[in-house]
Amino acid sequence: MTAVDERVFERPVSGRRQRDAADWVIVGTGPAGAAVAETLTKAGHDVVMIEEGRWIKKDEFNGRAFDAQKKAYREMGAVAAMGRSVMPVVQGRCVGGGSVINAAIIWRLPPDVLARWRREFDIGDAIDDRELAAAFDTIEHDLNIHPTSDGALGRNHALLKQGADKLGYESRIIPRNERGCEGYAQCLSGCPIGAKQSMDLTYIPASLARGARLYHSAEAGHIDVEAGRARRVHAEFKDPLTRARRGRLTVEARRGVIVCASTVQSPLLLWRSGIGLGSGHLGRHFMAHPGASIAAVFPEEVRIWEGATQGWDSEHFRESDHIKFEGLALPPDLFIGRLPWVGMDLKKALAEYDRMANVGCAMVAQAEGSVRPLGGGPLITFTPTKQDMINLRKGLRILADIMVAAGAVAIVPDIHGVPGRLSRDQLGLIDQASIDPRSYTMAMTHLFGTCRLGTDPQKSVVGPDFQVHDTRGVYVMDSSVFPTNLGVNPQHSIMAVATIAAKRLAG
Amino acid sequence: MKLSSAEKTWAEAALEAIIPPGGDVTPLSANDTKSIAVLEDMVMWLSGMNAVGLRAAVWFFEFGGATFGGVGLCKRFSRLPLGDREAAMVKLNHSNFFFFRQMALLMKTVACFGFGADDRVRAALGMDRPVKFVKRGLSS
Numbered sequence: 210m211t212a213v214d215e216r217v218f219e220r221p222v223s224g225r226r227q228r229d230a231a232d233w234v235i236v237g238t239g240p241a242g243a244a245v246a247e248t249l250t251k252a253g254h255d256v257v258m259i260e261e262g263r264w265i266k267k268d269e270f271n272g273r274a275f276d277a278q279k280k281a282y283r284e285m286g287a288v289a290a291m292g293r294s295v296m297p298v299v300q301g302r303c304v305g306g307g308s309v310i311n312a313a314i315i316w317r318l319p320p321d322v323l324a325r326w327r328r329e330f331d332i333g334d335a336i337d338d339r340e341l342a343a344a345f346d347t348i349e350h351d352l353n354i355h356p357t358s359d360g361a362l363g364r365n366h367a368l369l370k371q372g373a374d375k376l377g378y379e380s381r382i383i384p385r386n387e388r389g390c391e392g393y394a395q396c397l398s399g400c401p402i403g404a405k406q407s408m409d410l411t412y413i414p415a416s417l418a419r420g421a422r423l424y425h426s427a428e429a430g431h432i433d434v435e436a437g438r439a440r441r442v443h444a445e446f447k448d449p450l451t452r453a454r455r456g457r458l459t460v461e462a463r464r465g466v467i468v469c470a471s472t473v474q475s476p477l478l479l480w481r482s483g484i485g486l487g488s489g490h491l492g493r494h495f496m497a498h499p500g501a502s503i504a505a506v507f508p509e510e511v512r513i514w515e516g517a518t519q520g521w522d523s524e525h526f527r528e529s530d531h532i533k534f535e536g537l538a539l540p541p542d543l544f545i546g547r548l549p550w551v552g553m554d555l556k557k558a559l560a561e562y563d564r565m566a567n568v569g570c571a572m573v574a575q576a577e578g579s580v581r582p583l584g585g586g587p588l589i590t591f592t593p594t595k596q597d598m599i600n601l602r603k604g605l606r607i608l609a610d611i612m613v614a615a616g617a618v619a620i621v622p623d624i625h626g627v628p629g630r631l632s633r634d635q636l637g638l639i640d641q642a643s644i645d646p647r648s649y650t651m652a653m654t655h656l657f658g659t660c661r662l663g664t665d666p667q668k669s670v671v672g673p674d675f676q677v678h679d680t681r682g683v684y685v686m687d688s689s690v691f692p693t694n695l696g697v698n699p700q701h702s703i704m705a706v707a708t709i710a711a712k713r714l715a716g
Numbered sequence: 717m718k719l720s721s722a723e724k725t726w727a728e729a730a731l732e733a734i735i736p737p738g739g740d741v742t743p744l745s746a747n748d749t750k751s752i753a754v755l756e757d758m759v760m761w762l763s764g765m766n767a768v769g770l771r772a773a774v775w776f777f778e779f780g781g782a783t784f785g786g787v788g789l790c791k792r793f794s795r796l797p798l799g800d801r802e803a804a805m806v807k808l809n810h811s812n813f814f815f816f817r818q819m820a821l822l823m824k825t826v827a828c829f830g831f832g833a834d835d836r837v838r839a840a841l842g843m844d845r846p847v848k849f850v851k852r853g854l855s856s
Contacts, residue, residue, distance in 0.1 A: 274833065555735065
């Protein structure tokens with residue numbers, strides 16, 4: 210056992226109760242929590258991390274999607290937002306959080322988004338341009354961020370580039386946090402070769418090496434507040450899968466509690482603790498990037514199971530139509546289920562499997578939903594607006610055009626009311642498709658907004674110092690503080706903003 | 717919560733209708749690739765309402781044939797010949813009722829988790845490069 214191992218606990222050291230104390234208690238070990246731990250431990254602070262999921266150890270990602278979902282996803286990926294449609298909400302629940310199961314995409318916060326936050330949401334001096342740029346630089350160095358290599362790009366993404374080029378749409382290679390990616394298209398199932406520089410392989414071990422302690426498989430239940438100040442966090446050790454209880458954990462927070470538990474879980478923890486309720490905005494303004502995909506059939510081999518899960522994208526329509534395109538290479542256990550057929554029709558489609566490509570359209574949705582406590586868990590509500598759906602339908606049509614420009618002989622759109630397979634001259638049927646969200650198979654990633662940042666305590670939950678307006682010593686530093694969605698994959702922005710916020714605490 | 721042996725039989729009848737045996741690429745069905753194990757895991761380990769909902773879906777398939785397949789399907793689903801089950805599943809998949817389509821999607825997702833993860837299926841699809849797995853994370 211190494212010195213680092215000795216600081217990692219999944220149950221009480223003895224008996225049924227574990228106690229600890231630290232300068233800072235961080236709840237959540239995803240990109241936000243890990244960046245905070247990295248920053249504070251580097252500055253010499255004493256840190257305890259509490260994580261609801263478990264540390265997924267050697268050899269545990271085996272290239273099987275469901276196995277990964279069982280180990281690393283909240284509710285095995287079965288969390289859903291309710292609204293006019295039912296939309297899966299994808300969230301990691303393991304040490305490293307979303308960084309373990311995302312596609313390792315790294316984009317800086319778009320300047321127009323930050324400008325809008327300053328203009329419309331009065332975020333004060335929360336995010337300074339120079340500090341932000343410095344944080345981005347550091348993270349890019351630490352996580353070995355570089356453009357997807359040719360060897361890991363894969364033909365699926367090359368086709369997106371080819372089609373976009375032919376139609377004159379701007380597109381670009383995706384920078385990723387990886388070291389030695391071999392392009393197994395397995396990012397969403399946990400990198401099987403440990404190439405993805407997720408938090409469990411980078412900032413968390415580094416923080417542990419500097420003296421931090423990690424309590425995983427420990428669900429934070431309540432933050433105690435005394436005399437208007439956060440004093441301690443209570444958690445319960447539980448097997449994340451079986452929910453078997455293993456004991457209790459109490460950590461005294463000498464300086465404060467930093468909540469980085471996600472856009473869904475952070476407001477719930479505050480709610481349970483009676484914190485942040487004053488403005489009436491806690492749990493509101495839930496935003497996301499819902500999306501749908503289309504498949505395309507080519508005359509030659511594509512081999513969708515090869516290449517980075519995501520290696521090429523196009524932001525050409527982000528500002529004008531609030532949509533973004535991405536290549537999405539998937540293994541068969543995820544991709545076959547996305548084809549629109551069942552029975553022998555589905556099996557017949559497999560004859561073209563090696564010639565199929567898959568591309569996704571993510572909406573920068575304008576809709577706002579909410580997160581509320583219901584029983585022991587969250588009730589997430591979200592319905593895309595009519596304009597969001599018009600944008601999505603337009604995006605899917607443009608994607609079909611891009612694929613045809615790249616040489617596709619057929620498009621497989623998966624929209625109810627539209628034939629499962631469209632020839633090149635039938636693409637107009639997509640334009641006539643319903644804009645009812647129930648007609649599309651969508652999933653939702655990248656969640657924001659439920660603990661909104663702002664200077665006005667009547668309109669926001671946390672202030673420009675990331676401290677909850679109504680309670681001293683409780684900070685929120687994850688994407689729940691972002692006033693809007695971003696239009697790009699958020700890991701980099703989440704880490705950079707958390708780094709800035711933590712640096713101010715570090716002094 | 718565990719699926720009973722009867723519920724497993726009912727679920728397998730539905731999974732087989734999603735991915736039946738036969739076909740040019742691979743003769744394997746969802747049942748040959750143990751998709752039922754995925755469903756059992758989900759019912760066993762999902763939290764309260766999600767597990768109950770999944771279990772209810774299994775009952776829906778077994779006893780709800782008349783609602784989605786018409787009067788001709790008022791028999792129990794698992795007692796129908798495969799061709800009839802498949803035809804009913806196609807109808808469900810294209811239904812104008814969102815709930816029915818969601819039922820088909822749910823079962824298809826479960827079926828494909830098992831089917832698409834099977835090495836024999838992957839080889840038949842042309843996946844000829846095995847993943848080189850390496851150790852990751854802590855030493856313990």
